[in-house]
Amino acid sequence: MKNPLDSLWGSVISGVVLTAVLYVVVKLMIGG
Amino acid sequence: MTMDFIQHGLGRWLHIGAGVMWIGLLYYFNFVNVAAAKAATADGTAAGIGKHIMPRALLFFRWAALVTWLAGAALLGSHFLDAFLFRDRAYVAIGIGAWLGTIMLFNVWGVIWPNQQKILGMKPASDEEKAKARRVAFLASRANVVLSLPMLFFMSASGGLFRAPML
Numbered sequence: 001m002k003n004p005l006d007s008l009w010g011s012v013i014s015g016v017v018l019t020a021v022l023y024v025v026v027k028l029m030i031g032g
Numbered sequence: 033m034t035m036d037f038i039q040h041g042l043g044r045w046l047h048i049g050a051g052v053m054w055i056g057l058l059y060y061f062n063f064v065n066v067a068a069a070k071a072a073t074a075d076g077t078a079a080g081i082g083k084h085i086m087p088r089a090l091l092f093f094r095w096a097a098l099v100t101w102l103a104g105a106a107l108l109g110s111h112f113l114d115a116f117l118f119r120d121r122a123y124v125a126i127g128i129g130a131w132l133g134t135i136m137l138f139n140v141w142g143v144i145w146p147n148q149q150k151i152l153g154m155k156p157a158s159d160e161e162k163a164k165a166r167r168v169a170f171l172a173s174r175a176n177v178v179l180s181l182p183m184l185f186f187m188s189a190s191g192g193l194f195r196a197p198m199l
Contacts, residue, residue, distance in 0.1 A: 005174035015181030022128055022182045030121045
């Protein structure tokens with residue numbers, strides 16, 4: 001499998017996905 | 033009042049200003065320089081980038097990163113541990129942003145800068161070591177691009193979407 005970090009847009013998409021995951025984590029942590 | 037102005041007025045100004053320089057240069061490296069250096073290497077004009085641009089860009093990049101982190105720590109003040117240990121619901125979002133920023137700062141000073149010193153000839157390195165340093169610095173820089181997106185989201189959301197009175 002290709003490393004997404006080798007592609008600029010793969011990196012950006014990875015960042016967006018990580019943001020969404022962490023958003024859910026934070027909502028769960030604060031009980032929202 | 034004076035301390036409040038220094039911490040939350042000047043401190044936030046410095047945090048955002050230095051942060052713009054840090055992340056601006058990170059995006060310059062990744063959105064512009066990687067492709068530009070590749071094209072310049074192909075037509076034999078890359079020497080100037082390594083000699084004149086990268087040392088200056090990396091100087092402002094690494095010091096802006098440190099100033100951003102220190103100003104952010106000063107902004108958190110007595111709530112520093114509340115954020116980093118997620119002890120208070122109101123500080124969870126900024127805590128996530130602070131942890132991401134801290135990992136990114138480590139990447140800058142602990143991974144990117146030592147490897148760039150080898151690539152740019154500031155530290156002795158064989159061709160094989162330079163090739164390895166180039167790959168490691170590239171991946172650490174790209175990892176910081178990934179981390180910068182949630183970092184910026186949680187930094188801004190801590191004063192917006194997740195701001196304390198809404199909890």
